[in-house]
Amino acid sequence: MPSTEITDDTFIRRYADDIAYVAQQPPATDLATLAAQLDTVAPRYEAAGITGHEDLETASLHLDEALRATGTDRDAFLRRAHNLLRPLVADMTQEYRLAAGD
Structure with missing residues (x-):
């Protein structure tokens, strides 16, 4: 069975919004920004x-x-990162939102 590319x-579409919420920054539009936000x-x-x-x-x-x-x-x-994040x-992020009262 072929894997999804x-x-x-x-x-970015899958992870940027959730990561941006916790980072309290605009959603990433490139991988470098997303990686930096993950570090945050x-x-x-x-x-x-x-x-x-x-x-x-x-x-x-x-x-x-x-x-x-x-x-x-x-x-x-990219696949390794995706397999960790998915x-x-x-x-x-849902748990973080609940802890923050959102």
């Missing part, structure tokens, strides 16, 4: 007692590598 645009939000999730922040830090590292890579290497780093970001 993860492009910069699909990656990971300690905020940790401070709120929300587990999974380590995976966000690792995903940020994968995005940094993707920015420097090309071809299939770039795709592999099961976490929406739930973590």
